[in-house]
Amino acid sequence: MRRTVGALLRKELLVELRTLESVPGMSLFAVTTFVVFHFALNRNSVDGDLAAGILWVTLLFAAILGINRLFVADADQGGFDGFLLAPVDRSAMLIAKVATLLAYLLAFEIVAVPAFGLLLLGPSLGKAMPQLLGVLALGDLGVAVIGTLVAALAVRTRARDLLGPLLALPLLVPIVIGGARASSPLLALGHHTALPGRWLVTLGLYDLVFGLIAYALFDFLLED
Amino acid sequence: MYGKGLRALSISTVVAMAAALGLVFFYAPLEAEQGFLQKIFYLHVPMAIVALCGFVIGGLLAIQHLRTRDARWDMRSYVAIHMSLIFAVATLITGSIWAKGSWGHWWVWNEPTLVSFLIVFLLYATYQPLRFAIEDPERQSRYASVFAVTAGAFVPMNFIAVRLSTAYLHPRVLGGTSNLPGSMAFTFMVSLVAMVLLYATLCKYELTAKHTRAQVRALRRRLSGETGTARRGRSAAPALTASAPSAVGSEV
Amino acid sequence: MISAPAPTSAPALDAPALELEGLARHFGEREALSGVSLTLAEGQTLVVFGPNGAGKTTLLRVLATLLRPHSGRVTVLGCSIPDQSWAARGRLGLLGHEPLLYRELTAKENLRFHARLHGVSDERVAEVLDAVAISARSGEPVRNLSRGMVQRVAVARAVLHEPELLLLDEPYSNLDPAAIELVAPLIGSASARTRVICSHDPGGGLAEADVVLGLRDGRAVMLARAGEVQSDQIAELYR
Numbered sequence: 001m002r003r004t005v006g007a008l009l010r011k012e013l014l015v016e017l018r019t020l021e022s023v024p025g026m027s028l029f030a031v032t033t034f035v036v037f038h039f040a041l042n043r044n045s046v047d048g049d050l051a052a053g054i055l056w057v058t059l060l061f062a063a064i065l066g067i068n069r070l071f072v073a074d075a076d077q078g079g080f081d082g083f084l085l086a087p088v089d090r091s092a093m094l095i096a097k098v099a100t101l102l103a104y105l106l107a108f109e110i111v112a113v114p115a116f117g118l119l120l121l122g123p124s125l126g127k128a129m130p131q132l133l134g135v136l137a138l139g140d141l142g143v144a145v146i147g148t149l150v151a152a153l154a155v156r157t158r159a160r161d162l163l164g165p166l167l168a169l170p171l172l173v174p175i176v177i178g179g180a181r182a183s184s185p186l187l188a189l190g191h192h193t194a195l196p197g198r199w200l201v202t203l204g205l206y207d208l209v210f211g212l213i214a215y216a217l218f219d220f221l222l223e224d
Numbered sequence: 225m226y227g228k229g230l231r232a233l234s235i236s237t238v239v240a241m242a243a244a245l246g247l248v249f250f251y252a253p254l255e256a257e258q259g260f261l262q263k264i265f266y267l268h269v270p271m272a273i274v275a276l277c278g279f280v281i282g283g284l285l286a287i288q289h290l291r292t293r294d295a296r297w298d299m300r301s302y303v304a305i306h307m308s309l310i311f312a313v314a315t316l317i318t319g320s321i322w323a324k325g326s327w328g329h330w331w332v333w334n335e336p337t338l339v340s341f342l343i344v345f346l347l348y349a350t351y352q353p354l355r356f357a358i359e360d361p362e363r364q365s366r367y368a369s370v371f372a373v374t375a376g377a378f379v380p381m382n383f384i385a386v387r388l389s390t391a392y393l394h395p396r397v398l399g400g401t402s403n404l405p406g407s408m409a410f411t412f413m414v415s416l417v418a419m420v421l422l423y424a425t426l427c428k429y430e431l432t433a434k435h436t437r438a439q440v441r442a443l444r445r446r447l448s449g450e451t452g453t454a455r456r457g458r459s460a461a462p463a464l465t466a467s468a469p470s471a472v473g474s475e476v
Numbered sequence: 477m478i479s480a481p482a483p484t485s486a487p488a489l490d491a492p493a494l495e496l497e498g499l500a501r502h503f504g505e506r507e508a509l510s511g512v513s514l515t516l517a518e519g520q521t522l523v524v525f526g527p528n529g530a531g532k533t534t535l536l537r538v539l540a541t542l543l544r545p546h547s548g549r550v551t552v553l554g555c556s557i558p559d560q561s562w563a564a565r566g567r568l569g570l571l572g573h574e575p576l577l578y579r580e581l582t583a584k585e586n587l588r589f590h591a592r593l594h595g596v597s598d599e600r601v602a603e604v605l606d607a608v609a610i611s612a613r614s615g616e617p618v619r620n621l622s623r624g625m626v627q628r629v630a631v632a633r634a635v636l637h638e639p640e641l642l643l644l645d646e647p648y649s650n651l652d653p654a655a656i657e658l659v660a661p662l663i664g665s666a667s668a669r670t671r672v673i674c675s676h677d678p679g680g681g682l683a684e685a686d687v688v689l690g691l692r693d694g695r696a697v698m699l700a701r702a703g704e705v706q707s708d709q710i711a712e713l714y715r
Contacts, residue, residue: 003592003595004592004593006592007589007592007593010589010592011578011581011585011589014580014581014585015578015580015581018580018581018617019580073578073579073580077574077576077577077578077579078572078574078575078576078577079576079578081542081570081572081574081576082576082577082590082593082633083593084541084542084565085540085541085542085565085566085568085570085576086565086566086590086593086594087562087565087566087567087594088593223544224537224542224543224544
């Protein structure tokens, strides 16, 4: 199992390094979206609820870009068949893909979050950073799990570019609720209130439940 | 075999519906604040409950499909979700009318139940496009079942998340039947039973129609010779193929 | 990491490599295969003829455990499909129309990926790359290789884990005569493996066959020992 996940992860990262299709695209998209928000809202700086909303909506739409590409090479270049012919546990692919998407999300947030702090956010990011990282990590995990499940569901359909986002967005609403509500006090002007623990618990539980669902259902998406 | 009991079910639905409407208009008291408009509650809430339960039942039937690989479970899951979608549209429309009447807006965001319902509806609205986008019928039903299970589990989780997010809760009849006066609660229960019966009857009608169509097609194929592989047009609805010829029975 | 591919389960003694009984597979209302029955002994070669759409690829995918049979009994290398598919996987090699290689990765990276999935050593990767004479260009992305070279890499991938059963779908398409000679020890009769080959070439196919299966509209219209079949009988299949 570990060997298989390792082989799959290595393959994913090699393909990404060679094509640079996901992470750079997602990062650029996020930065551009912040610029668009500046003009659309006609605001030089944002804070609190508005800041959290902009941050999470941007992260979500950038993540959709990555989700849409996640299985394309496997579907179009016989990667599914090649994997299915090997005597390995099929869940390895789920784990490897979730890890890949999670790595993409974390890598692109290294660019996107500081860019947000620089371009739009009123209060300084420094003090809120450790707590914000925790919220982002929990949110990213949920996005990675749901994104992988949805990407596998949509990739072998005719309208995959459309179905992916349509399926993913409603399923990600609870993550946006949890993520945005948890980060809003962190991005507020002035005082820092304590991190609302119930949102972290909500996010964590949601991640866990969807992790189990994806684990139970993923095999059915691979076979023919 | 699908048509069995359909008449009895239909009659009891008509009776229950008539009883519910009679109670709503002639027995249930006028609510003090909202007046006559509040009567939409007896339509709106049972429909919402039935639609949500239908979605969850669709997920449970889909689990059965994934476990047994029997196309009939996919058919049942499809019909449950399909019918729930229709009920969901009606729920959103009646909810909107109610909101306009009592708060002056067609849509209110601080009513978590309605908001959750919209999110669930938006998710299930992709069920048919998903099916339609997959050509191979077997994969179509398997992917649809994966969707149905995921979405079925999403329904309660989404409700919890949205309710948590809304600090402001309306004190209103929707909170539960326990704080309703007896006559209202009784009317509500009868309406709910009528709505459940309506849902069950419509599902049974659709299943029977689909099954009959499959049988007719199988017979027609047999008539035109075994080789006649008349291809069905692309469809989002599942079709029973394997079970039809055996159900035809004796062969001349 | 360095380990020879061990058979995952011992096949029953003297069991034939392939046993099909009334195999059927449909896609919706279209019957891709129906009522196909045959037995193939270990080490023998079955050549499947038939026009496009006759069900050849479907048959190979069922044997490769990639498609579930809808009815009938299918036994591959002593494992009943689909219940014991997991035990047959890793003991068969599939060379289909698609090379099953990632275009952005090099030939070597692709093979190493498959080697890890199958638990095969990196030395074996170098060995098969040598055998198909692709070592010199094994550092280039597959998308830069010509179709013939891609097919050679695909041959290397299919035999990487020393499969007992080879499933070949028109294996010599895109290959020039020199390349055909090159891959002969790997997938030709000299490989001494049980083989199922889909072919459109009556002459070449017959020469390799022990058993011939003719498919038409998903049905077996011909099943005979190779010696009993004339090539014009096979040409008849396509009419």
